[in-house]
Amino acid sequence: MKQIDIKTTQKVQIIDITGKVAVYREIKDGCIVIFVPHTTAALIVNEHEPNLEDDMMHFYTTLAKGDWHHNRVDNNAEAHLVSTTLHSSIVVPIKDGELTLGTWQSILFIELDGPKERKVYVKELTKNVS
Amino acid sequence: MKQIDIKTTQKVQIIDITGKVAVYREIKDGCIVIFVPHTTAALIVNEHEPNLEDDMMHFYTTLAKGDWHHNRVDNNAEAHLVSTTLHSSIVVPIKDGELTLGTWQSILFIELDGPKERKVYVKELTKNVS
Amino acid sequence: MKQIDIKTTQKVQIIDITGKVAVYREIKDGCIVIFVPHTTAALIVNEHEPNLEDDMMHFYTTLAKGDWHHNRVDNNAEAHLVSTTLHSSIVVPIKDGELTLGTWQSILFIELDGPKERKVYVKELTKNVS
Numbered sequence: 001m002k003q004i005d006i007k008t009t010q011k012v013q014i015i016d017i018t019g020k021v022a023v024y025r026e027i028k029d030g031c032i033v034i035f036v037p038h039t040t041a042a043l044i045v046n047e048h049e050p051n052l053e054d055d056m057m058h059f060y061t062t063l064a065k066g067d068w069h070h071n072r073v074d075n076n077a078e079a080h081l082v083s084t085t086l087h088s089s090i091v092v093p094i095k096d097g098e099l100t101l102g103t104w105q106s107i108l109f110i111e112l113d114g115p116k117e118r119k120v121y122v123k124e125l126t127k128n129v130s
Numbered sequence: 131m132k133q134i135d136i137k138t139t140q141k142v143q144i145i146d147i148t149g150k151v152a153v154y155r156e157i158k159d160g161c162i163v164i165f166v167p168h169t170t171a172a173l174i175v176n177e178h179e180p181n182l183e184d185d186m187m188h189f190y191t192t193l194a195k196g197d198w199h200h201n202r203v204d205n206n207a208e209a210h211l212v213s214t215t216l217h218s219s220i221v222v223p224i225k226d227g228e229l230t231l232g233t234w235q236s237i238l239f240i241e242l243d244g245p246k247e248r249k250v251y252v253k254e255l256t257k258n259v260s
Numbered sequence: 261m262k263q264i265d266i267k268t269t270q271k272v273q274i275i276d277i278t279g280k281v282a283v284y285r286e287i288k289d290g291c292i293v294i295f296v297p298h299t300t301a302a303l304i305v306n307e308h309e310p311n312l313e314d315d316m317m318h319f320y321t322t323l324a325k326g327d328w329h330h331n332r333v334d335n336n337a338e339a340h341l342v343s344t345t346l347h348s349s350i351v352v353p354i355k356d357g358e359l360t361l362g363t364w365q366s367i368l369f370i371e372l373d374g375p376k377e378r379k380v381y382v383k384e385l386t387k388n389v390s
Contacts, residue, residue: 035353037365047169059196069311077315080306081316081319083306084306086214087347088350100165175348175349176343182330222295235299
């Protein structure tokens with residue numbers, strides 16, 4: 001298992017990690033699993049376009065606005081709630097040694113409660129025809 | 131890896147692809163990964179019921195309504211935003227050569243910015259006890 | 261494939277199943293797939309904290325409020341709609357025989373239309389270096 005370290009600098013931030021994930025390809029046929037071991041950050045597969053990323057940050061900031069109980073413990077309930085509607089794990093097929101991402105797809109790390117030091121795990125699963 | 135080709139005919143449309151996915155079963159034990167290489171379409175596992183599918187289309191059309199920056203580049207920001215709350219990849223276990231879908235579960239392709247020509251990848255992963 | 265049986269007692273309820281999932285570890289290296297074969301229940305990976313779980317239940321109860329067509333068939337459209345924004349399947353890497361969950365991460369079963377008898381499937385995929 002490989003680990004990508006990420007240092008975020010903003011409260012809500014989007015970081016394209018496609019290049020860092022793709023470099024770990026060891027297999028020709030199978031799938032790659034990308035996992036974020038955090039509860040106020042998430043992963044998505046979508047387009048890396050600055051205007052759209054501004055829109056995402058705004059959407060994720062407002063989707064779960066509220067006066068939440070958890071904010072008495074730790075003022076980040078919105079970050080938890082929104083992260084549950086995004087993804088802790090992403091699976092992407094590998095074919096001929098390449099991620100099968102579409103033309104407009106990037107693997108995006110979504111920080112929802114930064115700035116923080118984060119990590120992402122990358123694991124490959126081989127297809128073994130039995 | 132297998133590919134399913136889908137031609138959508140509406141802006142927002144739901145297509146049940148369970149039968150097309152299930153036909154690709156080559157393994158007896160493992161998992162199937164279904165992946166959509168698009169950023170304005172997605173996958174879900176839920177019930178194929180016409181009234182509910184009308185509700186889904188309405189819900190997905192309104193969930194991210196807004197005056198978005200990305201719409202100056204390409205008028206489909208809502209489709210991108212909603213697709214990130216649904217799924218690029220779906221994993222379903224296989225047991226005795228069958229998908230372990232529940233009674234009411236179908237694999238549904240969600241078009242959010244059609245009409246378009248789309249594709250879905252299907253990949254199996256074997257369980258190999260080492 | 262292993263099965264976890266869950267008996268929910270409330271309309272909307274959150275149950276931490278991390279311990280029940282972790283007990284099934286048979287492999288040292290690979291991934292575990294957790295799958296819910298229902299269309300009005302879901303899985304998330306997030307923090308098991310009572311105040312936050314209250315907030316989640318409130319958020320999931322209100323996110324898809326509406327006068328839905330499906331409610332004429334079966335009065336649970338909101339449960340279907342919200343479950344599609346959460347997860348039917350969760351994938352977690354295994355390293356040295358342990359789930360690689362972060363400090364604050366638990367595997368949470370989300371009941372959205374209880375009380376009901378539910379089940380969750382747990383499947384492991386080995387990494388076989390070819």
